[in-house]
Amino acid sequence: xxxxxxxxxxxxxxxxxxxxxxxxxxxxxxxxxxxxxxxxxxxxxxxxxxxxxxxxxxxxxxxxxxxxxxxxxxxxxxxxxxxxxxxxxxxxxxxxxxxxxxxxxxxxxxxxxxxxxxxxxxxxxxxxxxxxxxxxxxxxxxxxxxxxxxxxxxxxxxxxxxxxxxxxxxxxxxxxxxxxxxxxxxxxxxxxxxxxxxxxxxxxxxxxxxxxxxxxxxxxxxxxxxxxxxxxxxxxxxxxxxxxxxxxxxxxxxxxxxxxxxxxxxxxxxxxxxxxxxxxxxxxxxxxxxxxxxxxxxxxxxxxxxxxxxxxxxxxxxxxxxxxxxxxxxxxxxxxxxxxxxxxxxxxxxxxxxxxxxxxxxxxxxxxxxxxxxxxxxxxxxxxxxxxxxxxxxxxxxxxxxxxxxxxxxxxxxxxxxxxxxxxxxxxxxxxxxxxxxxxxxxxxxxxxxxxxxxxxxxxxxxx
Numbered sequence: 001x002x003x004x005x006x007x008x009x010x011x012x013x014x015x016x017x018x019x020x021x022x023x024x025x026x027x028x029x030x031x032x033x034x035x036x037x038x039x040x041x042x043x044x045x046x047x048x049x050x051x052x053x054x055x056x057x058x059x060x061x062x063x064x065x066x067x068x069x070x071x072x073x074x075x076x077x078x079x080x081x082x083x084x085x086x087x088x089x090x091x092x093x094x095x096x097x098x099x100x101x102x103x104x105x106x107x108x109x110x111x112x113x114x115x116x117x118x119x120x121x122x123x124x125x126x127x128x129x130x131x132x133x134x135x136x137x138x139x140x141x142x143x144x145x146x147x148x149x150x151x152x153x154x155x156x157x158x159x160x161x162x163x164x165x166x167x168x169x170x171x172x173x174x175x176x177x178x179x180x181x182x183x184x185x186x187x188x189x190x191x192x193x194x195x196x197x198x199x200x201x202x203x204x205x206x207x208x209x210x211x212x213x214x215x216x217x218x219x220x221x222x223x224x225x226x227x228x229x230x231x232x233x234x235x236x237x238x239x240x241x242x243x244x245x246x247x248x249x250x251x252x253x254x255x256x257x258x259x260x261x262x263x264x265x266x267x268x269x270x271x272x273x274x275x276x277x278x279x280x281x282x283x284x285x286x287x288x289x290x291x292x293x294x295x296x297x298x299x300x301x302x303x304x305x306x307x308x309x310x311x312x313x314x315x316x317x318x319x320x321x322x323x324x325x326x327x328x329x330x331x332x333x334x335x336x337x338x339x340x341x342x343x344x345x346x347x348x349x350x351x352x353x354x355x356x357x358x359x360x361x362x363x364x365x366x367x368x369x370x371x372x373x374x375x376x377x378x379x380x381x382x383x384x385x386x387x388x389x390x391x392x393x394x395x396x397x398x399x400x401x402x403x404x405x406x407x408x409x410x411x412x413x414x415x416x417x418x419x420x421x422x423x424x425x426x427x428x429x430x431x432x433x434x435x436x437x438x439x440x441x442x443x444x445x446x447x448x449x450x451x452x453x454x455x456x457x458x459x460x461x462x463x464x
Contacts, residue, residue: 006382006383007380007381010377010380010381010389011380012068014380014389014392014396018119018396018397018400020071021115021119022115022116022404023112024112024115025113025115027073029104033104033108034095035095035096036075036095037059037073037074037075038059038074039062039072040073040074041062041064041065041071041074042063042065042071043068044065044067044071044072046065048066049063049064050066052064069449077093077098077099078096078097079438106419109415110405110416117401120347120350120395120401121344122343124342124344124347125340127343127390127394128346132331132333133331134330135172135173135329137330138162138172138177139161139162139164139190140328140330141161141162141219141220142327144158144159144161144220145158145161145220146214146217146218146255146257146258147160148214151217155199156198156217157191158220159191160189161191163188163189164187164188165180165184165186166185167180173219178209179353179356181204181217182203183203185200186198186199206357207357214257214258220255220257221256221322221324221325222256223244223246223254223259224242224244224323225241225321225323226241226320226321226324227241228240228241231319232320233305234304234318237287238300238302239318240291242291242292243290243291243300244290244291245288246299247287247288248262248288249262250286283305284305285303286302286303287304288300289302347394347398351402354399372449372456373453374453375452375456409438409440410438410442410445418437
């Protein structure tokens with residue numbers, strides 16, 4: 001519960017900051033061009049609100065709604081999600097949105113996206129200036145990588161140290177590394193101290209690489225116990241520092257990665273449990289440990305019962321941590337003036353990668369990969385860490401900017417599309433058309449929201 005609350009608080013704080021600043025962008029340009037803003041709200045307020053006030057001599061009512069799905073800035077004389085058609089039936093006033101030149105209306109509509117994008121670049125720059133950049137180069141990973149069957153069929157072997165591809169050297173392990181591997185014709189590794197070239201097809205399915213279980217590649221970790229928590233299941237079944245796990249439920253394993261994969265199967269088995277006896281059987285895990293004693297290596301068989309109520313990682317369910325590789329960490333410090341171009345480059349690479357991956361959304365598997373509020377919230381760290389919080393907020397700010405500029409009615413991008421049409425043809429779309437388009441856009445957004453959050457529920461239930 002504590003981990004859930006920490007993630008929830010981080011998610012709520014990040015979303016609140018992003019929504020306020022996004023709507024603040026619309027607010028700023030509206031006021032700049034003399035357009036009246038009737039309401040400025042954090043969160044939505046159908047039927048009632050949590051808080052509301054209107055300063056003296058102000059045309060704007062400020063408030064906080066109860067539905068934390070975003071926020072809004074109600075601009076006078078504009079067809080938006082409020083569907084205030086009564087106002088649109090009246091003669092246009094000079095202080096209304098519809099009375100302003102098209103270029104001013106365009107800036108008002110892109111104001112929110114502009115603020116979110118600039119905010120992301122600013123946050124990346126501040127993070128680089130404050131904390132620098134710490135990462136482990138794949139070529140510096142002591143134990144190399146762990147590969148799944150599909151990767152091994154291509155010619156990779158466990159403990160291969162990845163260096164790069166014909167597209168360039170790998171800087172750090174992450175999405176960019178996967179993208180290069182998907183497009184590469186050759187991959188370069190160090191195997192048993194010698195350079196080896198692995199021929200690649202050049203058109204691997206990136207989405208399948210991300211979604212495969214076990215993953216296409218991940219850092220290799222030995223199945224050796226480093227420490228055991230007092231009172232834990234690991235202590236109860238007799239695990240000790242230095243023990244090597246060699247088999248789980250009778251299946252031989254060669255790494256901690258495989259240990260996690262086998263323990264993860266427990267959830268799948270529990271799905272088909274018909275009674276309490278079946279559940280107990282599924283939760284009973286048998287381990288074979290290799291332990292050195294008196295100069296000899298001996299095998300120890302032991303077993304224990306997992307607790308399904310524990311939502312922590314599989315390591316913490318057992319109460320032990322594995323021996324982690326002592327990899328060389330590359331640290332780069334950035335001066336004040338260096339941090340801003342570096343932050344812009346960092347943010348641009350994040351945006352380019354995200355936009356490039358959007359094509360997968362239009363496939364059946366891509367639709368399944370959509371995530372809602374639960375998926376976004378789970379991306380925040382288990383403990384409060386300001387560095388990771390601001391990096392995650394910057395990432396969400398880029399996503400919010402990009403998603404809002406998509407040419408979908410009801411989003412900023414939809415309004416921008418119609419304004420560009422007006423500027424080119426010098427003809428405004430009719431109000432009836434705009435209202436219908438707004439309804440269609442909201443319908444599309446609601447459908448996407450339902451699908452994304454339904455995916456979260458299905459993943460939580462282990463159905464998908």
